[in-house]
Amino acid sequence: MTAEATIARILAHPRFREAAAVMAREHDRTVADIVALTEIPAPPYGEAERAAAYLDMLRAHGLEEVEQDAIGNVMGRRRGIGNGSTVVVAAHLDTVFPAGTDVRVRREGTRLFAPGIGDDTRSLAVNLAFLRAIDAAGIRTRADILFLGDVGEEGLGDLRGVRHFFTEGRHRDRVEAFFTVDSPDVDRIVTGGIGSKRYRVTFRGPGGHSFSAFGLVNPAYAMARAMLTLSALPAPDDPETTHCASVLGGGTSVNAIPNAVWMEVDLRSRSAAELARLERDFLAGVEAAVAAENAARSTEQGAVTAECTPIGDRPAGNTAPDAAIVQLATAAVAAQGYAPQHEYSSTDANIPMSLGVPAVKIGSGGSGGRAHSLEEWIDVEPGESLRGMTASLAAILAVAGMEE
Amino acid sequence: MTAEATIARILAHPRFREAAAVMAREHDRTVADIVALTEIPAPPYGEAERAAAYLDMLRAHGLEEVEQDAIGNVMGRRRGIGNGSTVVVAAHLDTVFPAGTDVRVRREGTRLFAPGIGDDTRSLAVNLAFLRAIDAAGIRTRADILFLGDVGEEGLGDLRGVRHFFTEGRHRDRVEAFFTVDSPDVDRIVTGGIGSKRYRVTFRGPGGHSFSAFGLVNPAYAMARAMLTLSALPAPDDPETTHCASVLGGGTSVNAIPNAVWMEVDLRSRSAAELARLERDFLAGVEAAVAAENAARSTEQGAVTAECTPIGDRPAGNTAPDAAIVQLATAAVAAQGYAPQHEYSSTDANIPMSLGVPAVKIGSGGSGGRAHSLEEWIDVEPGESLRGMTASLAAILAVAGMEE
Numbered sequence: 001m002t003a004e005a006t007i008a009r010i011l012a013h014p015r016f017r018e019a020a021a022v023m024a025r026e027h028d029r030t031v032a033d034i035v036a037l038t039e040i041p042a043p044p045y046g047e048a049e050r051a052a053a054y055l056d057m058l059r060a061h062g063l064e065e066v067e068q069d070a071i072g073n074v075m076g077r078r079r080g081i082g083n084g085s086t087v088v089v090a091a092h093l094d095t096v097f098p099a100g101t102d103v104r105v106r107r108e109g110t111r112l113f114a115p116g117i118g119d120d121t122r123s124l125a126v127n128l129a130f131l132r133a134i135d136a137a138g139i140r141t142r143a144d145i146l147f148l149g150d151v152g153e154e155g156l157g158d159l160r161g162v163r164h165f166f167t168e169g170r171h172r173d174r175v176e177a178f179f180t181v182d183s184p185d186v187d188r189i190v191t192g193g194i195g196s197k198r199y200r201v202t203f204r205g206p207g208g209h210s211f212s213a214f215g216l217v218n219p220a221y222a223m224a225r226a227m228l229t230l231s232a233l234p235a236p237d238d239p240e241t242t243h244c245a246s247v248l249g250g251g252t253s254v255n256a257i258p259n260a261v262w263m264e265v266d267l268r269s270r271s272a273a274e275l276a277r278l279e280r281d282f283l284a285g286v287e288a289a290v291a292a293e294n295a296a297r298s299t300e301q302g303a304v305t306a307e308c309t310p311i312g313d314r315p316a317g318n319t320a321p322d323a324a325i326v327q328l329a330t331a332a333v334a335a336q337g338y339a340p341q342h343e344y345s346s347t348d349a350n351i352p353m354s355l356g357v358p359a360v361k362i363g364s365g366g367s368g369g370r371a372h373s374l375e376e377w378i379d380v381e382p383g384e385s386l387r388g389m390t391a392s393l394a395a396i397l398a399v400a401g402m403e404e
Numbered sequence: 405m406t407a408e409a410t411i412a413r414i415l416a417h418p419r420f421r422e423a424a425a426v427m428a429r430e431h432d433r434t435v436a437d438i439v440a441l442t443e444i445p446a447p448p449y450g451e452a453e454r455a456a457a458y459l460d461m462l463r464a465h466g467l468e469e470v471e472q473d474a475i476g477n478v479m480g481r482r483r484g485i486g487n488g489s490t491v492v493v494a495a496h497l498d499t500v501f502p503a504g505t506d507v508r509v510r511r512e513g514t515r516l517f518a519p520g521i522g523d524d525t526r527s528l529a530v531n532l533a534f535l536r537a538i539d540a541a542g543i544r545t546r547a548d549i550l551f552l553g554d555v556g557e558e559g560l561g562d563l564r565g566v567r568h569f570f571t572e573g574r575h576r577d578r579v580e581a582f583f584t585v586d587s588p589d590v591d592r593i594v595t596g597g598i599g600s601k602r603y604r605v606t607f608r609g610p611g612g613h614s615f616s617a618f619g620l621v622n623p624a625y626a627m628a629r630a631m632l633t634l635s636a637l638p639a640p641d642d643p644e645t646t647h648c649a650s651v652l653g654g655g656t657s658v659n660a661i662p663n664a665v666w667m668e669v670d671l672r673s674r675s676a677a678e679l680a681r682l683e684r685d686f687l688a689g690v691e692a693a694v695a696a697e698n699a700a701r702s703t704e705q706g707a708v709t710a711e712c713t714p715i716g717d718r719p720a721g722n723t724a725p726d727a728a729i730v731q732l733a734t735a736a737v738a739a740q741g742y743a744p745q746h747e748y749s750s751t752d753a754n755i756p757m758s759l760g761v762p763a764v765k766i767g768s769g770g771s772g773g774r775a776h777s778l779e780e781w782i783d784v785e786p787g788e789s790l791r792g793m794t795a796s797l798a799a800i801l802a803v804a805g806m807e808e
Contacts (some may be wrong), residue, residue, distance in 0.1 A: 063585065194615065198658050210670040211598065214646035220667075221635045221649070224628035231625045231700070235618065242618035244623070248660050251651030254602050254668040258650060265656040266614040294636070312659065364416075389503065 003327035018131035029341040033125035071164040091123035098290035110381040116366035123181040142401030178359035180350040186363030186388040187338040193350030195316025206302035207259035222293035229285035239271035317353025333394035365389040406730035423541035437529035475568040486546040495527035496557035506582040522772035527585040546805030582756040582763035590767035597754030599720025610661035610706035626697035633689035643675035722758025736799035769793040
């Protein structure tokens with residue numbers, strides 16, 4: 001059966017229609033959950049309070065094995081009728097906003113404004129709406145569905161929640177597919193994860209007076225050379241690969257050779273192999289730049305050294321266009337009248353993609369904008385919201401094997 | 405007559421001996437003046453309160469034409485018996501310490517501890533002691549002696565007080581010689597001024613996302629190239645010439661091509677011609693680096709530019725070893741049993757030296773240490789203090805033409 005046919009049969013199924021009706025009836029509750037969760041701050045590395053609240057909500061929804069793991073993810077399992085093979089439906093708990101950010105929700109008509117409301121708090125509430133709907137409609141699936149609220153998706157969180165889930169978590173060997181529901185747009189299906197490696201490189205030297213110690217090695221020159229080497233590294237268009245020296249600093253006084261300077265570097269690729277090559281070449285370039293500076297000037301008071309500290313590591317990966325999860329998600333989105341696009345991005349799906357687990361990012365429905373800004377907003381107008389939710393729920397049920 | 409003979413005759417003169425006796429009798433008053441002036445804060449660009457106090461002291465000492473000029477220097481003239489040709493005896497009002505620094509003086513035996521006490525507050529009080537002594541002893545000189553308390557000697561003050569005095573001041577055309585009394589040591593006579601040019605260079609570009617805007621020009625790479633060009637510029641040992649990239653910064657986020665980065669650069673030379681050549685080559689290197697970056701990557705969203713802002717300009721210069729002021733100062737120091745050394749440094753004397761006005765830095769007497777630190781100290785033990793003061797006063801009177 002084609003993906004389109006599978007989706008069509010699900011959409012036509014009385015139990016699915018009942019589930020969609022439940023979501024519509026309960027839309028106000030979903031919105032209330034969005035507001036409640038949004039107003040619990042969840043800054044990077046500060047998701048505990050929201051995680052505890054979400055854990056209670058998962059338990060209240062009657063899931064089994066409701067738990068919080070060692071890194072702070074919360075989750076619960078809805079049993080299928082199969083062998084325990086598991087489809088994960090995730091949303092991330094964290095926002096990019098620091099502690100102290102005003103996270104109160106302001107409402108203007110069907111628009112809700114608050115930091116983090118679309119990315120990704122709405123999805124946490126929408127996943128609960130999915131759960132209530134399929135429970136109320138008596139839907140059974142072949143696979144278990146594990147609902148996951150994960151920590152550390154954003155920025156320096158560096159995907160640590162989902163990384164932990166797939167490297168240490170007790171469910172990791174049973175996962176057959178992974179959905180991350182992230183941000184409202186349902187037409188943009190993320191099927192590839194851009195890998196990134198980020199480093200902070202600190203170059204140190206003996207320092208000294210700019211005049212009386214002239215001739216000693218200068219760590220700024222080692223850094224300059226490392227930057228120029230980076231700037232000239234190959235960066236193929238396909239698979240798309242990029243590099244950037246982005247933030248830098250150091251030195252103490254205009255009349256002193258600096259003791260230390262530093263730079264941050266961002267390396268990215270759609271291809272894990274290209275990313276590994278780029279990383280290797282970058283690190284070799286740093287080493288060569290240090291050696292060149294130590295050869296160019298006096299090391300009598302000490303040599304220049306470089307310390308490369310990883311500050312980000314998101315593995316590249318992708319789910320093949322012909323994988324069932326991609327085909328079904330695409331068909332489900334198209335069936336609601338959207339024009340699905342396949343994209344590469346950096347999301348929780350990077351981790352399973354990098355491990356060969358079929359994974360996509362889908363949307364929570366409705367619209368939104370200004371993510372990562374204090375003006376972040378979503379629209380919860382019921383028609384558009386439910387259309388998107390219907391698409392995503394159909395995709396999930398198709399992959400989990402909804403019983404006919 | 406040799407310089408040694410001139411100094412010997414001055415030292416043996418009954419009026420000079422009386423002047424030295426006055427300094428000895430009034431030593432406690434000199435110390436009290438040091439303490440009083442030290443405890444008036446004089447941070448960079450904040451010398452006004454101390455200047456006002458010193459202006460009052462100059463006036464109380466009976467000088468003529470006591471005044472404060474437009475930039476904040478205070479001064480007064482002691483008439484000579486000649487044609488008004490003038491010898492300047494300066495000390496700088498400013499310290500390196502910021503507003504709010506605790507400048508109270510702590511005394512341990514003959515040691516006084518306080519920020520700025522030796523560099524250069526002691527000299528302000530010692531110059532007043534010189535004035536009282538020669539007045540009390542009835543000494544007359546051929547030249548007028550202009551006592552100057554000047555602003556802006558330290559750091560970013562950039563010698564603005566003495567620069568103004570010699571470029572705008574109404575006395576500038578009558579100056580035949582210039583002494584700056586700066587810090588206690590009398591054996592280290594500064595006869596050369598190391599010139600310096602300091603720049604803050606800001607490189608700007610369009611910026612953009614590190615991944616999606618990859619390929620656009622990056623101002624950090626232009627800066628890196630400018631740094632490496634600087635690092636390779638010739639820096640002769642003689643005349644000693646140096647260059648340094650010292651402080652740098654810029655960028656906003658690890659995942660963004662920076663909009664702007666900046667560096668501070670220090671260029672120095674004993675030779676004005678070498679310094680000018682170095683500056684020209686450095687600025688040309690910045691321009692070439694910008695051009696290279698704009699050629700290496702896309703300028704579609706805008707090109708990289710560089711803005712070179714001067715943040716320091718101390719002219720190089722020197723007073724010839726056979727100039728009378730050097731010979732006389734050296735003989736006066738040697739006559740007190742010190743081993744005089746000639747040094748290059750960066751002091752108020754840079755300005756007259758650069759203009760061809762004979763100038764040296766001499767000492768205020770006694771000992772001291774830890775200048776520019778919060779632990780700065782001086783020793784006011786009378787014997788050593790008066791020995792140094794006697795040397796410096798003899799040098800001044802020799803240059804000003806003490807009447808036999």
